[in-house]
Amino acid sequence: MTDVLGLPVLVLNRNFDPIEVTSVRRALVLMYCGAAEAFDDGELYDFERWRSLDPRTEADAITIVGGALRAPRILHLLRYERRPGLGVRLTRRNLMFRDAFECQYCCIRPGIAQLNIDHVFPRSRGGATSWENLVTSCRSCNLRKGGRTPDEANMRLKRNPVRPRWSVATQITLKHPSPFQEWVPFLKAS
Ligand SMILES: [Zn+2]
Numbered sequence: 154m155t156d157v158l159g160l161p162v163l164v165l166n167r168n169f170d171p172i173e174v175t176s177v178r179r180a181l182v183l184m185y186c187g188a189a190e191a192f193d194d195g196e197l198y199d200f201e202r203w204r205s206l207d208p209r210t211e212a213d214a215i216t217i218v219g220g221a222l223r224a225p226r227i228l229h230l231l232r233y234e235r236r237p238g239l240g241v242r243l244t245r246r247n248l249m250f251r252d253a254f255e256c257q258y259c260c261i262r263p264g265i266a267q268l269n270i271d272h273v274f275p276r277s278r279g280g281a282t283s284w285e286n287l288v289t290s291c292r293s294c295n296l297r298k299g300g301r302t303p304d305e306a307n308m309r310l311k312r313n314p315v316r317p318r319w320s321v322a323t324q325i326t327l328k329h330p331s332p333f334q335e336w337v338p339f340l341k342a343s
Contacts, residue, residue: 157215157224161329163336164228165192171322171339174329177215177224184225188232191225193335226335241317241324243282245270249289250317250327256291257311258298269295273314274302284316 158178166172181200183189190197198206206223208214213224241247248270255262257271271290274280277300288310290298298306319327322340326332332340 155212157213160213160224161333162225162228163325163332163339164189164230165339166230169229169339171325171336172230173321174325175228180225180228181215181222183228183230189228189230192227192229193223193225197229226333227339241319243284243287247317247327248284248287251284251314252289255289255311256294257288257314258290258294258303258308260311261291263291267292271295271298273310275300285314288314 158176158181160177161174162177162180163171164173164175164180180189180191184191184200184203187199190199191203192198193206203225204222208221208223214221215224216222249265249268253262254265254268256268268289269292271288271294272280272282273286273288276282280286294308298308303310325336326340329336
């Protein structure tokens with residue numbers, strides 16, 4: 154059984170810019186407190202009005218005393234001017250997206266399971282774990298390079314690693330590759 158309360162909800166700030174994804178559970182709390190409204194089929198709903206809607210299907214019905222509540226898919230924050238734009242988190246997955254799943258030395262695409270994360274300046278010699286010092290590399294390039302710098306190993310980086318400047322919409326799209334249809338216009342617009 155799906156955990157309806159755990160389903161994702163796209164959160165928009167007052168200007169209708171996407172800022173994050175939350176759960177149905179938290180979305181309902183924010184609506185109940187009057188901090189947010191649900192956006193559904195072109196209309197905004199406060200909690201009272203939302204309660205009068207029927208669930209779309211059984212799959213997104215939340216059982217409450219005396220009936221069922223529709224799970225919101227888009228939330229519009231009323232009180233907060235929260236700005237989009239927290240930095241992109243340094244994760245293995247985000248590194249692979251930045252480097253397009255390619256070995257940054259020999260340019261092959263061996264598949265996620267065969268890709269390593271390489272410290273350009275070796276970690277064993279104090280190299281930082283940072284966007285600027287990490288790249289994806291295939292296993293054989295990783296082995297060949299060992300504890301050396303690219304220069305020492307006579308290897309060349311395809312491109313200089315930098316911190317990505319992805320929009321919030323891009324980050325949400327990477328994390329939720331098949332979002333609800335309702336989200337798409339908001340993720341495209343920004
Ligand atoms: Zn390689």
